[in-house]
Amino acid sequence: ADPDPLQDFCVADLKGSISINGFPCKTTSEVTSNDFFFDGLSREGNTANKFGWNVTAANVLAFPALNTLGLSMNRVDFAPGGVNPPHSHPRSTEAVFVLKGKLLVGFVSTANILYSKVVTPGQMFVIPRGLVHFQRNVGTGKALAITAFNSQLPGSASLPQTLFASKPSIPTDVLTKAFQVDDTVIKHIESQLAS
Numbered sequence: 001a002d003p004d005p006l007q008d009f010c011v012a013d014l015k016g017s018i019s020i021n022g023f024p025c026k027t028t029s030e031v032t033s034n035d036f037f038f039d040g041l042s043r044e045g046n047t048a049n050k051f052g053w054n055v056t057a058a059n060v061l062a063f064p065a066l067n068t069l070g071l072s073m074n075r076v077d078f079a080p081g082g083v084n085p086p087h088s089h090p091r092s093t094e095a096v097f098v099l100k101g102k103l104l105v106g107f108v109s110t111a112n113i114l115y116s117k118v119v120t121p122g123q124m125f126v127i128p129r130g131l132v133h134f135q136r137n138v139g140t141g142k143a144l145a146i147t148a149f150n151s152q153l154p155g156s157a158s159l160p161q162t163l164f165a166s167k168p169s170i171p172t173d174v175l176t177k178a179f180q181v182d183d184t185v186i187k188h189i190e191s192q193l194a195s
């Protein structure tokens with residue numbers, strides 16, 4: 001979904017002071033083989049949180065060589081029963097490749113139809129760009145997936161965080177009306193998600 005590159009590579013200079021759509025490039029003399037290497041996905045993420053899940057990103061911010069190349073990946077670790085809460089990526093389709101365990105992967109179309117499947121090692125599921133999706137570890141042990149994106153920075157809007165933990169927060173009347181509940185329910189969810 002990202003624009004095509006106009007040169008072989010453009011390793012991001014993340015400290016550049018100018019602001020553009022993407023990042024300015026390091027000069028060619030600054031670039032070495034090491035720029036094109038990243039081992040940040042080699043370590044298991046810490047799933048000791050209330051969702052039982054952790055995402056480690058290999059996007060342009062973590063791996064600057066991806067700048068202008070139109071792709072990125074995540075490592076997604078799950079404790080038993082762990083859930084990656086419903087979220088969407090505004091700039092990218094997502095391919096989910098399962099390496100370990102058993103994941104229920106699903107997305108909901110704009111026609112409000114749920115498409116989902118239990119995915120096991122070696123199998124894939126694809127989430128069309130921008131659609132709300134989730135994963136849940138339905139196996140007995142840990143689970144591990146690699147997700148691939150056709151954007152250097154897919155962006156992620158988490159529904160629980162967006163709706164109940166934005167700063168400043170969404171007015172409570174908007175949420176009570178939207179969810180047809182009273183404000184104690186909204187306050188309860190907000191307190192559970194406050195960071």
Ligand code: GLV
Nearest residue numbers: 055074076084147
């Ligand atoms: C999983 O949904 C991910 O965004 O990596």
Ligand code: MN
Nearest residue numbers: 087089094133
């Ligand atoms: Mn995702």
